[in-house]
Amino acid sequence: MSEPVRLAEYTTSRVGGPAADWIEATSATEAVEAIRALDSSGTPLLVLGGGSNTLMADVGFPGTVVRLAFSGAQVVQEEAGGTTLVRLAAGQDWDEAVAWTVQQGLTGLEALSGIPGSAGATPVQNVGAYGADVSQSLVSVQAWDRVAGELVTLTNEDLRFGYRDSVIKRSLLASDDTTPRWVVLSVDFRLHHTGRTAPVRFAQLARALGVEEGEWAPLETVRHHVLHLRAAKGMVLDAQDQDTWSTGSFFTNPILPASVRAHLPADTPAYGAGQDEDGEKLVKLSAAWLIDRAGFGKGFGLGPDEQAIAGARASLSTKHTLAVTNRGNASTADLLAIARTVRDGVEAQWGVRLHPEPVLVGCLL
Ligand SMILES: Cc1cc2nc3c(=O)[nH]c(=O)nc-3n(C[C@H](O)[C@H](O)[C@H](O)COP(=O)(O)OP(=O)(O)OC[C@H]3O[C@@H](n4cnc5c(N)ncnc54)[C@H](O)[C@@H]3O)c2cc1C
CATH class of the missing domain: 3.30.43.10 (Uridine Diphospho-n-acetylenolpyruvylglucosamine Reductase, domain 2)
Known part of the structure; x- marks a missing residue:
């Protein structure tokens, strides 16, 4: 055997x-x-x-x-009006696919450069970065529906995307299962021919590119700067860099009623995030900021007795407080101990509970 x-x-x-x-x-x-x-x-x-x-x-x-383990990226159709429909197989490496779209001069996915993983997983949590997410260009997915026992097409509307969320992710969280109801087999995106330029929707990226937010920049340059900014935060996989031995951001940014600001320092970053069903204004807080200001700085680690130490087997990334990283010989329990300490410390300090972004399989936070 x-x-x-x-x-x-x-x-x-x-x-x-x-x-x-x-x-x-x-x-x-x-x-x-x-x-x-x-x-x-x-x-x-x-x-x-x-x-x-x-x-x-x-x-x-x-x-x-x-x-x-099946990959592929193909143009399905050149459409009238300067758009192209592309199809990515579920097992296709996401960043390779983004690089391919940029080479083709297609705009829409460039800000999502450098995100690890497969194309088929991107709709699960509506992968996003630098002012973009897949819901902005995803047309539909072809999926196996494990409940109905049939192949289905789910449109963008069917997927009911939210921040790091979709109907697929909700089907997972709402059950004891370890795989969602729908297994994505391929994903279709509608991308634009914009003369090899792309809109810049994120202030930090705009600064790096030397343009104003909302202005346009060359497509390849946007990808290059996104990769550069991400690498500086340990957010591009690199076998030599243990700051990238993680699941990326361990916590989502909390979205809460705007009234939460009354309990937080005046300089707490908070961004408008629409309204809830009752019309109450919502804000999105920065989980990284809450963690840092609760006393868990970059590189925070725990020893065997769960006391804070330097040089631990697991720690927050030395580049970003939102990633929980394996320093070489950590166990899942080590990573969870850090995440738990951080989550509880943030709640004790700010009254805000952080929720994990990765899918936990067979373990709890
Ligand atoms: C260094 C680093 C940086 C990251 N940066 C970002 C970022 O900027 N933005 C962001 O949103 N995420 C980010 N992530 C998280 C991660 O890369 C994405 O969520 C990615 O889409 C996961 O893809 P995967 O194939 O690795 O998923 P997996 O870990 O293999 O699977 C994740 C979940 O999706 C399910 N799943 C996988 N494939 C399918 C499928 N085809 N159909 C149905 N369910 C499926 C799995 O069962 C599991 O529950 C980062 C991660 C790392 C390590």
Whole structure:
């Protein structure tokens, strides 16, 4: 019998125990056949893309991991009005696909350069960065519906996107399952021919590019600067840089009623985030700022007795307070201990509870 596959080898945090069984699906058909068979036999299922938003328990996974190992990026249709429909296979490396769209002179995904993982996972949490998210250009996904047992097309509207959220992610959080109801097989985006330029929607990026927010800049230059800014924060995977051995941001930015500001210092960053169902104004707070100002600076780590120390096996990134990182030989429990200390400390200091962004499999925060 072959050795069980350890999830640590397939997750960007490089933690996680063995999977009882492992299938590499090299086509959408293989993935559907495997998932259908596992679901009908009641075998626990974990669908995995690039493992960059998954935190797996140290004990491993008691069922079958189906890794989506099929890639591809193609133009589906050149449309009237200067747009192009492109299709990305679920297992396609996301950043390679973004680079390909930029090479084609297609605008829409450039601000999402450098995000690790697979194209099929991007709709799950409506991946976003630098003023963009996939909901702005995603047309539809082709997916296997595990409940109905059929192939379906879900439109952008069907996906009911929110901040780091979609109907797919909600289907996961609302169940005891470890895989969402819908497994995305491919994703279609509508991108624009804009003469190789792109709008800049984020102040920090605009500053780096030397333009005003809202102005346009060359497409390749936008990608280059996004990659540069991200790398400086440890947000582009680099095997040599342990600040990138993480799931990216460990916490989402809290969206709360604007009245929360009364309990926070006047200089707390807070951005308008629309209204709730009752018409109450909402603000988005910076989780990184709340963490830092609650006393958890860059590089914060815990020793074996959970006392703060330098040089720990796990710590906050030395470049960004929002990433919980593996310094080389950390376990999932080590990463969770940091995250728990930070979450509880932020709540004690600010009365604001942070929620994890990655999907926790077999473990709790
Ligand atoms: C250094 C770093 C930086 C990051 N920066 C960002 C950022 O700027 N913005 C951002 O939004 N995210 C960011 N992330 C998080 C992560 O890269 C994204 O969420 C990415 O889309 C996850 O893709 P994946 O294939 O690795 O997902 P995985 O970790 O493999 O899976 C994540 C979840 O989605 C499910 N899933 C995976 N594929 C499918 C599919 N085809 N159909 C249905 N469900 C599926 C899995 O079951 C799991 O629950 C970052 C992560 C890292 C490590």
